[in-house]
Amino acid sequence: MKCAFLISAIFALAMSAADAHDYKVGSLEIGHPWTRATPKGATVAGGYLKITNKGQTADRLTAATAAFAPRVEIHEMAMKDGMMRMRPLSAGLEIKPGETVEFKPGSYHIMFMNLKEPLEKGQRIKGTLTFEKAGPVDVEYVVGAVGAPASDRHAH
Ligand SMILES: [Cu+2]
Secondary structure, rough: OHHHHHHHHHHHHHHHHHHHHHEEEEOEEEEEEEEOOOOOEEEOOOEEEEEEEEOOOEEEEEEEOOOEEEEEEEEEEEEEEEEEEEEOOOEEEEEEEOOOEOOOOOOOOOEEEOOOOOOOOEEEEEEEEEOOOOOEEEEEEEEEEOOOOOOOOOOO
């Protein structure tokens, strides 16, 4: 009995560590990567996260890749001809020293394209972000509900 308690306590600790769900590479902190479950037949999904540059020099997110999406682009939303459209940032996105850039619905996002399988709520899916100076970092995107709102905090 005592042993079972101990195991569950350790498990709870491990779970709360996983819940924090942040990553570090060089002087960059990556907070809370997430995406949304995709409706049947959908082949694209947006990836969202926060990047904070705690260093003294600017860095640049130059690429994102993911095994579950053959094609991944870094997108921004911008007004064009009176309409919000997304477009790829071919040179990536700079994060200045001290700056936090938030990738969120309606703004910057990672675009997962040509999805082979639908994303299902509750999954954790692996991807890699590559920065010009800090290099690559493996992250996991937590899959939220279809149409999950733009939120910094989602239920785990
Ligand atoms: Cu997009």
